[in-house]
Amino acid sequence: MDKPYLPFYKLATVLLLLAGFAVQADETCMSPYMAKIVGQEDFVYVWTLGEEGLGDEQDKLVTIDVNPASPNYGQVVHTLSVGGRNEAHHSGFSDDRRYLWAGGLDTSKIFIFDVHSDPAKPKLHKTIDDFVAKSGGVVGPHTFYALAGRMMITGLSNNKDHGGRTAMVEYSNKGEYIATHWHPTDDSLNGAEKSGKYADGYGYDVRVLPRRNAMFTSSFTGWSNYMMDFGTMLADEEAMKRFGNTAVLWDLHTRKPKKVFDMPGAPLEIRCAWQPNHNYCFTTTALTSKIWLLYEDANGVWQAKAVADIGDPSKVPLPVDISITSDDSGLWVQTFMDGKTRYFDITDPFAPKQVYEKVIGAQLNMISQSWDGKRAYFTSSLLDNWDKKGDQDEQFFKAYTWDGKELNLEFAVDFKAEKLGSAHQMRFGAYGLYGLQRPYAARDIAAGE
């Protein structure tokens, strides 16, 4: 019988033998320290906000079976509620991919799920409820980004003024606090070069390019804004001034900030290129609707440049999540307000061109694409108080296939009809990561024998 999984040592060899580095792809947004799923994922874990008046009203981890070969394909196979609402937002695996860390932006709680014992039924392993105290006042754990044996967590806010001044916080894989790294400000540049007008100290996402010893952060807004009603905030001139306008280059090994770039309008998700000679990363600004490129120039100096508009910036389509393809040729960009996904050709990173767009729903936030780029999954929720109201507040998980020209809907899960909540971030799971056989494959083998 054929082995359904390729062992590490063999797979490493296979991948290493492939020409170039064109084989890696959300898997495309994962840490380079992360174990990767390069074939068919079995599950998508959706970190979901509890909604008042819907189901058990609690934040929960929803597990959806996405393997077409599974008898449960397209179904919610498990939900795990965490006992309250925390403004569930983002999640990330540990570098060994055995645990999924998921944060709450309001309560600053962190839930660590065991996803390796039974990938179909994650269980709550540990809850960190002293993140603010341990970190020295950081609020709103956002990105969970695996480094070797540890987790880098970006904050969005602080417990003094609940504004955007914040830090990155390191934890060990066992869930123990290690260190806090505050973002550079005018008052405390901590050795960083301020290259433009701003050094606001705000934070949002983090990504790394280990081969260049480079780490990048972006900047959003603090608790006082992200917990405010969206319409109210838009009408509040002072509140609208409290958005990040910077990206920061850090020394990855020493964790010291090196350069602050002006990037007006709240740069959010950062995605770095995979190819070994592609020393650049993309981000998009939510309020100014631009694609920005962080790149290393011919002199080895890191620069930042706005390289494309997303839709009509004057209409503020609000670009949110992005995802780069494995071969660095394409960038998916989601815009929340019009519910569209847009695909940009980025073969010339300095001149991205939109080549495709499709309305996914009334509102749209996250995307996760498979390693090979053939499958893309979308979810709807941005923030509890920022999601649309009434019948525009669609909450869904939608699974598409992508043939290079068109997105084709395979199935959808209506999170409201299923009384689950508001669907936010997705992460992929697979039996094979842990040396486990798929149970249905085992049954098939038994039947065939």
Added chain:
Amino acid sequence: MKPRGAIGLALLGGLLFSAPLLAAEKADRQEVYLAPGWGKLSFDAPPAGSYKLPALEKAAGGTLLNSSGKRVELSELLQDHITLLGFIYRTCDDVNGCPLSTMVLRTVANRLQKQPQLAQRLRLITISFDPRNDTPQAMAEYARSIMGKATLNWHFLTSESDEQIQPVLDAYQQYVVADVSGKDGQGKFSHILRVYLIDTQAQIRNIYSLSFLHPDILVNDVKTLLLEGDAAASPAVAAQ
């Protein structure tokens, strides 16, 4: 019946994405990429002492076997020295796996040998997670093949059984998945390559996977801990 949806899964831990093209050889007309540790570091390693390495956690102990077959307590070996500790299995043939770990440790030892005052404060520990094949005798032979005639403070350890090594692996979160299909009967293992930097108080101060498992980085991290220790011992000197 053939399982449907046959897939391949990688436990790469940075292997593919952080490795610049340091060396290449033709293999079926395709290129082989080697981890950064095999070549020149593609950036300047931050100078020793210019940064901090905050403690992650206490390094675990455990009863193991040395290459003479005697029982040793890992916790005792972690005392009073700065330690670089890595887990391997001797028959690992992935060029970017265990051989890389051993080569990097050997290179670090070579470099520090030129500075005896530093070398005498460093201990290397290599632990096998394959006790069935890596007997003390096999580890002794392995050690000789690595060290030659050099006199290094390098301990090659194994264990009496899977049951004995498992708690140590768990404590270091060095997860290993056995692949029982090895045609040579020895089997292979999937694991994320990790090397641990441990200070004289047995605190883990850094963990390296492929991206940063490079002699330049490790030497400067070791020196950073030595400088830190010197500063603690002589604050006046450190302040100069």
